[in-house]
Amino acid sequence: MVRTVKPLCRLFVTTTKPLGPEPHVRFMDQATAWWGCRAAPITTPSRARLQRHAERAVPEEAQAILAAGLVAHVGLVERGQPYVIPMAYHYDPTTPQTLYLHGGHASRLLRHLASGGPAAIAVTLVDGLVFSRTALYHSVNYRSVVCFAHVTRPLDVEVAARVLEAMIARYFPGRTAGRDYDAAPPLHLDATNVVALEIEEWSAKARRGGPLGPRDHEPDAPGSAGVLDLSTPS
Secondary structure (H helix, E strand, O other), rough: OHHHHHHHHHHHHHOOOOHHHHHHHHHHHHHHEEEEEEEOOOOOOOOOOOOOOHHHHHHHHHHHHHHHHHEEEEEEEEEEEEEEEEOEEEEEEOOOOOEEEEEEEEHHHHHHHOOOOOOOEEEEEEEEEEEEEOOHEEEEEEEEEEEEEEOOOOOOHHHHHHHHHHHHHHHOOOOOOOOOOOOOOHHHHHHHHEEEEEEEEEEEEEEEEOOOOOOOOOOOOOOEEEEOOOOOOO
């Protein structure tokens, strides 16, 4: 027992970074070897691997979903407390590994990212509400992307201005700086922050089609079934 406890205590006492699953994995692998257990070592799966309904994976649609989305829910952990913050964002499929966020310097999220902290980002397009003759089979048709990212480098003022104009054009197609609105002066850009995040991993997932309840394909069955279309162009 002493052989097990000492390395564990040493690991937790000397660690300076927040502990994730990796120390637990390393300790359990060592414990497996010490105790002579024949079970396979515990491993950490890829963060972006789909755990449920892997057949709904649509990795080829990830870029289109990010380009069509309007709100990114960005998750972070600060001092052990998780936060999820909805953000407007910019994404251009011509630079598929980069996603931009814009906000104030005092923002908890942007301060976290600027310090090198990681983030998890989710973008979802809701295409339909699926109703069934059976309660359990009510569902939602959607397309979604979950990605993991970190800030790559600070952006200079000129690049930040171009990103901001491109972001406005994505949300308001056709609007042009100098014609439809005044471009952001350096003073405004200094008051806010535009950060570029490098996407490390992502997964894309979609549900399509009608309800799948046991009586949903019986037109004479009691109740009703179908899809309320809420399609988002992409």
